[in-house]
Amino acid sequence: MFFEDLNPECEIGANCHYVKLGSFHIVIDAGMSPREIGLNALPNFSEIPDGSLDFIIATHCHLDHIGAIPILLRNHPKARLLVTPQSRVLMPVLLENSYVVMKHQRKELGIREYPLFEKHEIERLGEYFFEMKYGVRRTFRKDEDQIDIEFFDAGHVAGAGGVMLEYKHRRIFFSGDILFRRQRILQAGKWPEKKIDALVMETTRGATERTEQKQVEAEIERLILTIQYTLRRGGSVLIPTFAFGRTQEVLTILHEAVRAKKIDKKTPIVCSGLGLAIVDTFDEISQKYPSLQFRKSVLKDLGVIPLNRMKFLQPGEEPSKPTIFVISSGMMVENTPSYNIAACLLGNAKNSFCFVGYCDPETPGGQLLASSTGGNFLFSALHYSTPIRAAVERFDLSGHADREELLQAAIRLDPRVIVLSHGNEESRNWFYDELTYNAPHIHVLNPAVLTPYQI
């Protein structure tokens, strides 16, 4: 197999794997880096000859995996876009949001190349989609050649799948982003049982140890306790969340807490736009596919208030009564609802900030987590600075498998080769060292960026 990682950073960025098996030319994921701006956020597509791709396979609908698909499709009109039925519904919603954000950034930040794709290119995705249900293997033929492809439920987010390619009795499995643990709204992910030759796997949590106290259920309990204490002292809670998946998971956790009378039913809960838009899509998917269980009745039960129906709050101005905000972005990126509400709540010691997902250290969320209480925090996009008085807490509810379970799963699969991806250098190094020590017969490849390999 020819293999090349087209992500220009050794990081979780513009994920994109370029693979050739016999006459088949395949790309697995084509993402946009959350850290970079403009054309620098794209994978290096110049490595792929125009018109050559047979398949573009999307493991799931996070933007670091699909954000560049409309751009890649421009030069590959014959390619089929292989997705799970859930991703088929979700992808246009998430790409459309990305388009709106880019248009906004063009205006606010003067990034002239934005938006990187047009609305009609999202609408045209329908011509390329080819649906693949979990566990249903499909055979594709080209001249005399044939390849089998199958998706495995990866947990992580709705529609996420690991992808198996089988060519001439050789099996290559791409993990995508994987979570082996069940979430409130999603089934646990599973890996294949059959022997495989090569495993291309994510390494997101390679640098993160989960301690005994940090087990997920204990973390959820600690989150609810923090919310209880905050509301009792008359403060508000900000939970910055990713709109896709994490918002609906947190709403379900709050729903449970309200039903168990741990949180007063009358507490206002506020959500922002995309998180609410996805609720409808999730409801639709849940009715058809049992791996996702989220009903929009949760919103009604909780009396969720859309952020745009609230009075606009200026920096430093508090809501009229203690409120729980479940709003995006998860990393508190500039000019997003969570960033603006943070500027209202940070200066008051009664309030709490509860981070429930990964924050890149360079984003405002990451910077706040690294700051200490009493210091000042500058909301540069709002020209506003305030002392950090609110409690700032991090809860480990990661949507990615813990490093130990991923390591064990990889060793159990016992492939001939393991290719490391989707992680920073520290994370990849942990997996490299552990795998070469615990399973010395497996060849472990930490691929250099933009370097072709024969595997």
Ligand SMILES: [Zn+2]
């Ligand atoms: Zn993901």
Ligand SMILES: [Zn+2]
């Ligand atoms: Zn990812």
